[in-house]
Amino acid sequence: MLFTRARPRQPRRRAPTGARRRAVGAAAGCALAALAAPGPAALAQEGGTSAARLDAFAERYVERTGLPGAAVAVTKGDEAVLTAGYGRASDGAPLTADSPMRIASLSKSFTALAVMQLVEAGEVELDRPVRRYLPEFRIADPRGARITVRHLLDQSSGMSDQTLPDASRPRRPDSLKEAVARLRAAGLSADPGSEWNYHNPNYHVAARLVEEVSGRPFGAYMSRKVLAPAGMDDTVALETAGAPSPGLEDGFVRAYGADIAVPEPDHFSAGSGGMVSTAEDMARWLVLQQRGGLSAAGERVVSAESVAEMHTPSSRDGRYALGWMRREPEEGDRARLPQIWHGGALSTYSSYQFLVPETGYGVAVLLNTGIALTEEDAWGLAEGLLALAEGRTPPEGGSSLWKVDAVFGALTVATAALGVRGLLRSGAWAQRRRRRPLWRAAARLLVYLVPAALLAAFQPAVDFLLGGRDGTWLQRFYAIPAELSFLAFAAFTCLAIAAARVTALVRSRRW
Known part of the structure; x- marks a missing residue:
């Protein structure tokens, strides 16, 4: 078998990438x-x-x-x-x-292979309960005793982000053992084997099973038994998504x-x-x-x-x-x-x-x-x-991201201009309403609460649209920074205008 071998790593420096890539292709x-x-x-x-x-x-x-x-x-x-x-x-x-x-998540296919190695060694059976090999695996729902090794690997255990919001929990576990231990508070959203739910903790449990059965830390097992035999010397298994390497x-x-x-x-x-x-x-x-x-x-x-x-x-x-x-x-x-x-x-x-x-x-x-x-x-x-x-015509590829960001960038600038205008005119707005019923003024201000309400509903709405998948605010922001920046800025601006107008209205009625 032939690999297009990369050149030895050189000191990092800026270089014209086009020429380098053409050279790689030609070589x-x-x-x-x-x-x-x-x-x-x-x-x-x-x-x-x-x-x-x-x-x-x-x-x-x-x-x-x-x-x-x-x-x-x-x-x-x-x-x-x-x-x-x-x-x-x-x-x-x-x-x-x-x-x-x-x-x-390509990592999941590697974890599955590690489990299959244990299956071949006769140390694990796919359709046996996980607890047979990992007694520490306990969840709040008694149906958890029926979860098999296969259920973990094909994501049909019944555990889900709805029953255990893994990403948004305030404290992350420090080890696979702790990750499994915190599942004791989790329930099931379906009978084991009856429904598919993509849930990362399924693979935390699978990795912990590899540790328990093999007697080696998961990363060490992967390095020695999977990556080294596969010739993948530059691949490592880390415990956290942001860990340095x-x-x-x-x-x-x-x-x-x-x-x-x-x-x-x-x-x-x-x-x-x-x-x-x-x-x-x-x-x-x-x-x-x-x-x-x-x-x-x-x-x-x-x-x-x-x-x-x-x-x-x-x-x-x-x-x-x-x-x-x-x-x-x-x-x-x-x-x-x-x-x-x-x-x-x-x-x-x-x-x-x-x-x-x-x-x-x-x-x-x-x-x-x-x-x-x-x-x-x-x-x-x-x-x-x-x-x-395969000899078919490939799509050239393109990006609409800049167009979407341009629209939301323009909306943010427009919101800033209208916000300044609204704040400056708060006094005049209050003077026009100083002798009118307060409920009418309050009704006019309700519209300024809409962006804040949308911002508050954003996270649960995204979770629902993603089929219940859990995520943090920072993860959501990184995915759509322009959209969330606009919504947050609009919410802040509208609340500022509403507060300024209420203050001006109260002052005008004192005179």
């Missing part, structure tokens, strides 16, 4: 041809395309969408067709194929046409979303999946039967498998084939991975920007790379 194409592997020419004959064209498309996509940076891996069977980086990190250095990136820079929040580097809000994510990886390592991960658990170096990490189990949906929603999901093409869409996939989103990083079993293609995209309301950049870049590889 990849030349190396593939020189080794007579089934590279660009063969891919073109199979409906694929060259590494250079994939590289050019990814570079153009990043530029058109205004993304600060992305790293991608495209594989075919046991071959890495392209691994490359585009744009920059928050310290100004160019991103490369070996730049560390947070991979968010060597070479890892802050990601970005996008607002008002600018990319703003900010630290990732820290929350507990061991087993569910705490891993850091690179495009090079993600290529190895995709190849391992396509080779039925065999690493690029030929080492058996997990059996082909276990890989098939992880890729096969078992939850009631018919889509979620064990750390992976399955997507069927829409009816009448003959251009697409079934995909095995998973996405991940933090506030400052996002990711996407998928496999196409029928063609052997795999794609992973890592972005140093988080989720945004109007954008699906990780999915769009991954789908575009696949379309080009």
